Amino acid sequence: MNLLVVGASGFLGAEVCRQSVAAGRRVTGTYHSAAVAVPGVAPRRLDVTDRAAVRALLTEVRPDALVATPYRYDDWRVTADGAAHIACASAEVGARLVHLSSDALHAGRPAPYLDDDVPTPLHPYGAAKAAAETAVRAVDPGAVLVRTSLIVGEGSKQIQLCRDALAGRAVLFSDEARCPVHVADLAAAMLELVPTDLTGPLNVAGPEAVSRAELGLLVARHDGLDPTGLKTSTIAEAGLHRPAEVRLDSSRAAGLLRTRLRGITEVLA
Template sequence: MTLLVVGASGFLGAEVCRQAVAAGRRVVGTYHSGAVGVSGVAARRLDVTDRAAVRALLAEVRPDAVVSTPYRYDDWTITADGAAHVASASAQVRARLVHLSSDALHAGRPEPYADDDAPSPVFRYGAAKAAAETAVRLVDPGAVIVRTSLIVGEGSKQIQLCRDALAGRMSLFTDEVRCPVDVADLAAAVLELVDSDYAGPLNVAGADAVSRDELGLLVARHEGLDPAGMKTTTTVAAGLHRPTEVRLDSSRAAGLLRTRLRGVTELLG
């Protein structure tokens, strides 16, 4: 089969490409800036905000499946409009679509969020991810929408943030709780979903809920770093209005997939 990975130069997109190539799939990966540094991937430049360009590429490649991973935290047109363009073009060529979403579309609460809980965004990025989901579900009801959390692993932005805080260069939030997931686990789950007939939202996150400063302490222990100098703060003190406690209940995914979604305590233990 031919798999198109939109956003293949990103952290998750590149891992999806690596695993897909290793499994013998024909993979085409798109990038907007930078490069697709994965051997065996046919790299194509694509601006997902250009609807005509997206449609032209999919009409040319004719993929059997599309994994849509592109986003930019501060750019609505890429996160929301781009997702709509990819979904529309995928439906036009009858490709199976796996769309990557985020826990950022929830407002935050002590209780875990189920797969089918409606979005309740409280900041711009979360609203963009919610808008993207709405577009995808409208255009292609058969698509799977993967709601995930902080993505960790060697080379991840989240791990580097922890190292920076441990070095005193920035602060980690004590009141922001997430369910970090390993990039390899998430990519494997995405590829399983490509081959499935699951439709709709599905939580695919790690088994452990930890605060950002707890993640920093795990990184310190794993890498043998001194945690004494780690800087912390709260979202309130930092003047930010965004979700704090967002726990994803991934039990449905755990029962559906062969891939085991490890907790960050195991990953960094």
Template sequence: MTLLVVGASGYLGGEVCRRAVAAGQRVVGTYHANPGAPAGVEARRLDVTDRAAVRALVAAVRPAAVVSTPYRYDDWTVTADGAANVAYAAAEAGARLVHLSSDALHAGRPEPYADDDVPTPVFAYGAAKAAAETAVRAVDPGAALVRTSLIVGDERSKQVRLCLAALAGRGALFTDELRCPVDVGDLAAAVLELAASDYAGPLNVAGPDAVSRAELGLLVARRFGLDPGGLRTATSAASGLARPVEVRLDSSRAAGLLRTRLRGVHELLG
């Protein structure tokens, strides 16, 4: 089948492309500024905020499935409106849609969040991701909405780079922000499984280990053989930033549904 990956130049989008190509699929991947699509991928430039352009591309490619990964942390139009445009075009073409969402749409609490917990965003990016989900579900109730967490792997991971910077004395990692990091390969495999399924609605797809950003930094130090003594830390509470603090995703439904094993960050980086 033909798979369209919107955001193929991103870390996750690129991994989805590589695995799909290895499985023998025809893969078309989009990019906006960086044309770095993996080998074997038909790269197409696309501005997801241009609904007409999105519709034209999807109509030309005629994909059986669409994986939608693009976002921009500080840009509502890309994150929310772009997701709606992709969903509209996919539904119009009758394509299966897997939309990548985020744990950022939750406010944070000590108890883990279930798959169906309603969004309670407390900052702009979380609100944009919540709006994206609302639009996708309205346009295509059969779409899968993958709620994930910090994506880790090699040095191409934004989260790993942040940890390496803090270990080098550039920036700091919060000791009171908890997340459930997931390996980029595990997440990509899960996304491709969902693209071939009929699962509809939100699904938590994250690692089983809840760690603070500072703890993640220590694990990255161990993984790369670096001195953890240089790690700079801070607290989200003292920073004055309005951000969710404790966000644990309960991914037990995904663990029972998918063949892909979602490994914990201690196994990945320990």
């Protein structure tokens, strides 16, 4: 298989590349600023906001499948427009598209979100992710949209945030619940989706919901750190407007895929 990974220098993209190379796939990986550091991957620089450049690269590479993981938290052009450019070019060359989405497009509620729950974004990043999904589905109805949660693993921003909070350099909210997923599990699930005919949104996250503060305690236990210094607060106390409880029901993915999505307590055992 000829696979193109857009965002190969990122945390998840690099893991997708590693697993793909190990499986014997021919892999091209794109980057924007930080270089691709995975052996066996053909690196190509790409600005996803440049529609012509995206089209030119896909026309040249002609991938059988494309795993798209790029995003920039505060940049609509990368997160939304970039996704649209990728979907357009992918559809033109007939590639199977696995698009990475996020639980950030939900507003939060006590009940878990199902795969096909419509987006209800509260902030610009969530709105960009929702717009990206709309564009991808309109251009390429055959694409699968992987909605995931906090991506954890050694080297992840989420784990570092917990360590910073344990050192008093950051704050974790006790009322902000998510379903963390290990990067290796998520990458394996996305690659498993490539040869399937599944389309539309699919929740792919850990089965266990925890607050960010609880995640910090799990990291403390895993690292052997003193948890008493953990700095916590609530969204209300911080005066922020952001989703609180966002639980993804990933039972459909768990039933369809061979990849086992581990709970966070097992990951950080």
